Every structure is written in structure tokens, then in C-alpha cells.
Amino acid sequence: MTKGTPIRMIVMLLLVALVFGGIYGFQVFRNKMIDKAIRGHGMPPQTVSTMVVEPSEWQPKIEAVGTLRAVQSTNLTTEVSGLIKAIHFKSGESVKAGQVLLELNADPLKAQLPQLQANVTLAEQNLQRDRAQLKIQAVSQAVIDSDEATLKSAKSQLDAQNALIAQKTLRAPFAGVLGIRQVDLGQFLAAGTAVVSLQHLDPMYLDFKIPQSQLHLIQIGDALTVETNAAPGQTFQGKIQAIEPQIDTATRNLTVRAEIANPDGKLLPGVFATAQLRQGNPESFLTLPTTAIAYNPYGSTVFVVVDKGQGADGKPQQVAEQRFVTTGMTRGDQTAILSGLKAGETVVTAGQIKLRNGTPVLINNTIEPSNNPHPEVKDE
Structure with a gap:
């Protein structure tokens, strides 16, 4: 072993100690800064998108997808x-x-x-x-x-x-x-062998399901319109012919049957179709993007932004407050809010997954979630 070997080992040990000491010092400094932020502000603010909830005119209607079948x-x-x-x-x-x-x-x-x-x-x-x-x-x-x-x-x-x-x-x-x-x-x-199928195509039946919350919106004889991509650009008229007298306990949905006029035979059994049923006069509802609502077993919630005056740094402080809401019908990307909110309140529409009750927030509305009542599918 040469005389220079102990010196090199000492230098290497000093370098290793220096590296680990730097890492430890950085961690201590970082923890102190976090502790200072927590002591000064309670918790670090979270960046969210928001919108001011306002009433909008809403035409009560039912929209459901069903399957066409022949009357006979x-x-x-x-x-x-x-x-x-x-x-x-x-x-x-x-x-x-x-x-x-x-x-x-x-x-x-x-x-x-x-x-x-x-x-x-x-x-x-x-x-x-x-x-x-x-x-x-x-x-x-x-x-x-x-x-x-x-x-x-x-x-x-x-x-x-x-x-x-x-x-x-x-x-x-x-x-x-x-x-x-x-x-x-x-x-x-042989007896019972199928020879040919026979379909009576005018009128047609459309069977679809609606949630129990919409039961009060339909009754036998109500008019509706039907559209299907099997006949693009065309609308068919019909009326409610029968309502199942019991609700499916597994899905809490109700089966409804509509009778659709089909004089030209353009509708065929087995085709999927969308039924729209309008009821009553337009009503005013507070609406939110569906993505702003958290649906939980114990109830639906949103986060409302509340002003808490000035913070320790003298700047206005805003925090998130969790609020239970009652939701109603949906329309495109929107959901009607029946209770729990007031017009003019600011609601978090994106970033709420990071929030808890009382979390400080920073508002950045550069990117907002879709809030279109009549979205369209675009081919790209």
C-alpha cells in the first residue's frame, strides 16, 4: 500500500460527508419553510377553476335511449x-x-x-x-x-x-x-321449424327506461319526438302508450312504452332511438357543470369559495367550503341544482379533488370545464 492511499480515502470520506450533510441541510431548510407556511396560513393554497352560479331557463323534459320493436x-x-x-x-x-x-x-x-x-x-x-x-x-x-x-x-x-x-x-x-x-x-x-319472420311495422313501439325521479313528468298519452341515426335528420312523432306499474328495485328505473308512427317503414325492430318528452312551461334553475358535483353515497356535494378577509400577508384570503346540494335533471353537460346553493355564489368547477373544508384556494379560470346544455359529438 502506497503512502498516498490513506490521504485519498480521507478525501473521499470528506466528500461523502459533505454530500450527505448538504442533503440533510436542504431537508431541514425545506421542513422549516413548510412549517412556516403552515403556521402562517394553516395550509398551502390550492389552484382551482370556478364559476358564479346563476339561474337559467330550463325546459323540463325527459331524454332517454330505448329500443324499437314491432307492434306485432x-x-x-x-x-x-x-x-x-x-x-x-x-x-x-x-x-x-x-x-x-x-x-x-x-x-x-x-x-x-x-x-x-x-x-x-x-x-x-x-x-x-x-x-x-x-x-x-x-x-x-x-x-x-x-x-x-x-x-x-x-x-x-x-x-x-x-x-x-x-x-x-x-x-x-x-x-x-x-x-x-x-x-x-x-x-x-318438421313441426315448429321457423319458416319466415313477420313484422307489423306501423306503428312501432319504443321501450325505454327513466329514473324514478322523473315519474311525475310522464303520463299516458303524452306526445314525444324520436330520433335515430338509422334515419339521420328525421324526426318521428309518437305518444306514451303504456307505463310499467312497478319500478325495478335493482336500478330504480321505470319502463315506458311509446307508440311511434312509421308510415314509410323507415324504423325497424331492434334499432336504438332517442326519445325526447317535453313537459310543462320553462322553469328557472341554478345550473352547474356536472363535473363540479361530487356524487357520494351520503349525498351530493360541491365546494363554494368563501371570502375570509385578509390573510397574514395582508392579501384577501379565500377558502373552500363544502356544501351539500340536491340535484335535479341533467341537460347536456349541466345539472340542475334544486337546493343548497344561492344565485351569485362562486362554486369550484375543477380541482376540487384536492380540497377539504377550509382549504385556501387560488382561482385560475384559464381552463374551464365544458358547460354546454346541448353538446355535439364532433369527428376529428
């Missing part, structure tokens, strides 16, 4: 099996109620009709003959009763055969538009 809709099937003998429709065709759509082979059943008809004719003749004999007391009343029972039995067998033959023919149960044909000529069709 079914997948047509046959009650019995058989070989497809004739198809009398085309895919997408409009049909009338009772129109014949498909025939299964019913020749074996039809071949039995003459025999059954002959049995009915013979039973009628025997009854007429025995009634004539009864007038001269040649037969008893028991014979007449037997003849009448035989005639009823023969007619019943004939009616049953005709019913079986009728089951071999598929008819449209109501007027509407057919879907795509699912079967072909000559195919053996």
Missing part, C-alpha cells in the same frame, strides 16, 4: 310436419292477414274426406228415416237418440279431418312485412 312480431312455423308442396311468398314481401304463405302435402288427409262425408250423409238419412218411423210408433225414442249421436260423431270426425288439413297450410296471422325465407320447395319440414 313473430317467427312463423307450422303446427305439423310434412313435405313442402308449395310456397306462395317472396322474401321481404308485404302480406295481408290470412294470406296463404306455404302448403304442406295434405293429399293423404284429403283422400279420406269422401269417406267421412259419406258417413255424415248416411247418418243424416238414418236419422230422417227413424224420425218418420217414430211418428207411427215403429221405433222407440232410444233409436232416435242413437241416430243423433251417430250423426254428431260423423260430423265431428269430418271437422277433425278438415282441421288437420288446415294445419298443412300456413297463413299470415296479421298484415305485415315478411323477412328472409328459411325453407325451400320439396323440403321436409
Whole structure:
């Protein structure tokens, strides 16, 4: 080991001690400054965005998204099996109620009709003959009763055969538009196999849900307008047709059904649509951006900016005060405030996540949250 080695080690140890001493000194200085700020101001101020809450005119309305469905809709099937003998429709065709759509082979059943008809004719003749004999007391009343029972039995067998033959023919149960044909000529069709769908498209039903807080805004017969991106730029008129008499306990929502006029058949089952229902005259509400409200299990809250006079530095001091509010309907980016605020109060709209009750605030409204009652989606 050379003589210079201890000197180098001493220098290195002094440098390490100097570095750690500097870090420790900085931490001590920083803690003192924080303690001074806390003692002088209680807590450091937080930068927030605010707005002065003012009343605005509000048209009470319900806006909900629902699903369209046909007033009458079914997948047509046959009650019995058989070989497809004739198809009398085309895919997408409009049909009338009772129109014949498909025939299964019913020749074996039809071949039995003459025999059954002959049995009915013979039973009628025997009854007429025995009634004539009864007038001269040649037969008893028991014979007449037997003849009448035989005639009823023969007619019943004939009616049953005709019913079986009728089951071999598929008819449209109501007027509407057919879907795509699912079967072909000559195919053996098992009972219950789907043949084609049938939809009655005018009018249409729109089923949608509303929260229980809006129950008082609707009643059967109320008019509404419907829009859908399946028919862009068009508005359809309708009215409330039915209201579910119970509320879903899982969601606290109520199901409503509206009847929509669809004379041109532009609305189709399964399409999503937006319903708008206006109620009463415009009202005045205090409104806030929805982002300014904190929704909690124990209630909705906002932070209001309150002046507390001059601080220790002689400057005006403003602090955040947490306030419980009652919210109402929403409109775009806005929410109506029913209670808890007064017009002219300053409410924090951004940065409230950093606040507690009594936190000093610095207001910077360079960037404000969206507060549009009718926002539009823009493609970028």
C-alpha cells in the first residue's frame, strides 16, 4: 500500500460527508419553510377553476335511449310436419292477414274426406228415416237418440279431418312485412321449424327506461319526438302508450312504452332511438357543470369559495367550503341544482379533488370545464 492511499480515502470520506450533510441541510431548510407556511396560513393554497352560479331557463323534459320493436312480431312455423308442396311468398314481401304463405302435402288427409262425408250423409238419412218411423210408433225414442249421436260423431270426425288439413297450410296471422325465407320447395319440414319472420311495422313501439325521479313528468298519452341515426335528420312523432306499474328495485328505473308512427317503414325492430318528452312551461334553475358535483353515497356535494378577509400577508384570503346540494335533471353537460346553493355564489368547477373544508384556494379560470346544455359529438 502506497503512502498516498490513506490521504485519498480521507478525501473521499470528506466528500461523502459533505454530500450527505448538504442533503440533510436542504431537508431541514425545506421542513422549516413548510412549517412556516403552515403556521402562517394553516395550509398551502390550492389552484382551482370556478364559476358564479346563476339561474337559467330550463325546459323540463325527459331524454332517454330505448329500443324499437314491432307492434306485432313473430317467427312463423307450422303446427305439423310434412313435405313442402308449395310456397306462395317472396322474401321481404308485404302480406295481408290470412294470406296463404306455404302448403304442406295434405293429399293423404284429403283422400279420406269422401269417406267421412259419406258417413255424415248416411247418418243424416238414418236419422230422417227413424224420425218418420217414430211418428207411427215403429221405433222407440232410444233409436232416435242413437241416430243423433251417430250423426254428431260423423260430423265431428269430418271437422277433425278438415282441421288437420288446415294445419298443412300456413297463413299470415296479421298484415305485415315478411323477412328472409328459411325453407325451400320439396323440403321436409318438421313441426315448429321457423319458416319466415313477420313484422307489423306501423306503428312501432319504443321501450325505454327513466329514473324514478322523473315519474311525475310522464303520463299516458303524452306526445314525444324520436330520433335515430338509422334515419339521420328525421324526426318521428309518437305518444306514451303504456307505463310499467312497478319500478325495478335493482336500478330504480321505470319502463315506458311509446307508440311511434312509421308510415314509410323507415324504423325497424331492434334499432336504438332517442326519445325526447317535453313537459310543462320553462322553469328557472341554478345550473352547474356536472363535473363540479361530487356524487357520494351520503349525498351530493360541491365546494363554494368563501371570502375570509385578509390573510397574514395582508392579501384577501379565500377558502373552500363544502356544501351539500340536491340535484335535479341533467341537460347536456349541466345539472340542475334544486337546493343548497344561492344565485351569485362562486362554486369550484375543477380541482376540487384536492380540497377539504377550509382549504385556501387560488382561482385560475384559464381552463374551464365544458358547460354546454346541448353538446355535439364532433369527428376529428
